[in-house]
Amino acid sequence: MGRNTRKRRSPLAVRAIAASAALAIGGGGLVWANFYASAHEENSSPNTTKAATAQVATISCPDVGQKLTNVPGKARGEVDGELATLDAQITAAYQRLATTRDAQARDASFVQNSILGPLKNNRSVIIDRIKLEISRAGGSTPSSLDGLSSCTGTPADQTNAGQNNGGQNNGGTASPAPSPSASASAGGQQGGGQQTGNGGQAGNGPLASDFVDITKVKANVPRKAQTRAGGSTGTFTTSCGVNANKKFNTDNVIVAPGVTNGAHHLHDYVGNQSNDAFANNDTFAAAKTTCANQGDKSTYYWPVVRIQNGTQDFDQNNDGGGKEGNVGQIQQVKQAQIKFVGSAKSQVVAMPKFLRIITGDAKTTTNGLANANAHWSCTGFENKVQLTQQYPICPRGSTVVRTFAFQSCWDGVNIDSANHRTHVAFADAQGNCANGFKAIPQLTMRLVYGFRAPTLQNGQIKNAFAVDGFPEQLHKAATDHDDFINVFDDNLMNKMVNCINKGQRCK
Incomplete structure (x- = not known):
């Protein structure tokens, strides 16, 4: 596990970390942005306030890293680098989400067309690279990777729903059940x-x-x-x-x-x-x-x-x-x-x-x-x-x-x-x-x-x-x-x- 000097493919996305970006390790995660301030800014009209409260507050992306259970040893360095690139893409999407509030308030399709759509395309490219690197090293990739490029947006008032989902297993073996909520x-x-x-x-x-x-x-x-x-x-x-x-x-x-x-x-x-x-x-x-x-x-x-x-x-x-x-x-x-x-x-x-x-x-x-x-x-x-x-x-x-x-x-x-x-x-x-x-x-x-x-x-x-x-x-x-x-x-x-x-x- 030597020092990793691999350069990121997206330096602009990495710089976005300094602007309150939220990275989710392994290419998966919800990305949060607070829109309540924009709903109450000076000069906000009632229509703007209503639109702002309905804006997307999180972006939910499937966790690619958790699906990669059989990566050949000689491919792991490259795969880790690609997972880091997925993280950088989510960071860039989060930054765009946080800096386009006005556009989102004016256009209900802005997030899908300008953030989620491009993010899906970018993730597809990296997921294809991961599959190629595993294949070159003699491994096989799970078919489930094909469906992990799409991310979804969730309004702020829904981000606390569904917290208690999920089964209980660990690597195919039994693990202690979590304490009841x-x-x-x-x-x-x-x-x-x-x-x-x-x-x-x-x-x-x-x-x-x-x-x-x-x-x-x-x-x-x-x-x-x-x-x-x-x-x-x-x-x-x-x-x-x-x-x-x-x-x-x-x-x-x-x-x-x-x-x-x-x-x-x-x-x-x-x-x-x-x-x-x-x-x-x-x-x-x-x-x-x-x-x-x-x-x-x-x-x-x-x-x-x-x-x-x-x-x-x-x-x-x-x-x-x-x-x-x-x-x-x-x-x-x-x-x-x-x-x-x-x-x-x-x-x-x-x-x-x-x-x-x-x-x-x-x-x-x-x-x-x-x-x-x-x-x-x-x-x-x-x-x-x-x-x-x-x-x-x-x-x-x-x-x-x-x-x-x-x-x-x-x-x-x-x-x-x-x-x-x-x-x-x-x-x-x-x-x-x-x-x-x-x-x-x-x-x-x-x-x-x-x-x-x-x-x-x-x-x-x-x-x-x-x-x-x-x-x-x-x-x-x-x-x-x-x-x-x-x-x-x-x-x-x-x-x-x-x-x-x-x-x-x-x-």
Whole structure:
């Protein structure tokens, strides 16, 4: 995974990022633009106001990258470049959407004829290139790629519909079902019906309906799989701090290597201190680490949480920060507990060095909940209530907790896959890995915060908190995700495996 110096094909589109563009990794995503200001500008006529409120606020494009599960290794560099070009095209379309409000108000067909139509044509060219590059490398492309060039526009008042769609699977194997939406089990303070638009300090979420009083949610945590004979009951804990060094960046070296601001939102980092867009395996191996045990140079990173209280932070004028709708005061964790656990059904094998795992999906608003793995709760409630699609409002004396349980089954061969998912999988409800997959130590993380709970008043949320994300994803709770690259040295990894398999508690 060397340094990517490949030039983008559309430098103009790349420059558009600086103008509040929203990039969606992998060529898929909803692209958001706030039109409410134009509806109330000075000198706006009633007719203009009416037209503006009906204008397209998002552009929804199918996620091409998630369909590419069998890209030959020697084609991946070129394919990644083409996916980056798809992202640049969406960026250019978003920029045009945001700068042609008057034309859209005058001409109901403007978006289709001048934005969506050209975008479809441009995407078709790149998708054809992807197919050609895969074919040249001896691979075969899924036929579904042929239908992924078209994008659709959605008015602002419809962008919050359909958030709860999606099945639950991961790479063809079973994964933990997301916690039921609190809106289905809670009796009360939703208030979202009294709020218009996309909400949030930057106009792109969250909404009042994205929060729920956790004391009014029914218990929904399923029982863990029962450990059978031959299972592995030990644990291994690594202590890597809480990002006291304030290492932040908006890169994503797993999904977008070599692309600055590839994540389009800010990450906290613990462990490896050399993680950026241009890091490779050699970089990781030579890096310093915040972990107490220097044999663990793994990188653990997750999107920050911010309080939307009207203030800003250091990145208010930066790409990935305020320019892309990630606003408010960054809240660093008070505790970051990192623990590896065993399998209910079998012994675990060592993770391969430089194994990459992403858990959750930053784009559930686009992709549905198939890969969602967000778990939000409050201290004192974690064993009773876990939320996927809403943020908790915690009672006095309790505070917000995010937890992650990573995929614990590995295909035995690959440290990554073309869509960054199919080389690992979740065990089923009984703890079994699918045929051909091996149980590995399961990474679990628990992030504890200390900020004051938000309040709901007259259907409005005050001091809302939200996870950083693509602005088009509307800061939904379900978009939470976490990333890991294994850089344990061999001796420490073997210690971890032996400890877990022998039922011990080790550090």
